Amino acid sequence: MRFPIRFDTLGAVVMTPLGLGRRHCHVEVRDASVEVRLGWGFIASIPRSSIRSATLLPRTFLSRGAHGWNGRWLVNGAGDGLVTLTIDPPARARVTGIPVHLRELIVSMESPEGLVTALSPVD
Secondary structure (H helix, E strand, C coil): CEEEECECHHHHHHHHHHCCCHHHEEEEECCCEEEEEECCCEEEEEEHHHEEEEEEECCCCCCCEEEEECCEEEEEECCCCEEEEEEEEEEEEEECCEEEEEEEEEEEECCHHHHHHHCCCCC
């Protein structure tokens, strides 16, 4: 299942000319992995078994893009519609081609509830 990353007007205006617009940004949930892409700016392939939780984050951020440090990253085109993924063991990601570790990922989603449901354990 592919879920588009959410963009507001500010995010679209700033990021689309850089090749980071809606068309290139998504979270794809597969049987064994979850792929997160913000165009060429952020790419991660996370083993499904490493995702410990996916929760709605009821707050907003002013920044847009891919930002983080020490394993905690925010990947967003909007300040709201946020989902937090807790990852253990940490996964690898690339930010502008540079490898980073990923322990927590906050991502803005068009359908945050849909992503949380897709990543919920099946009983």
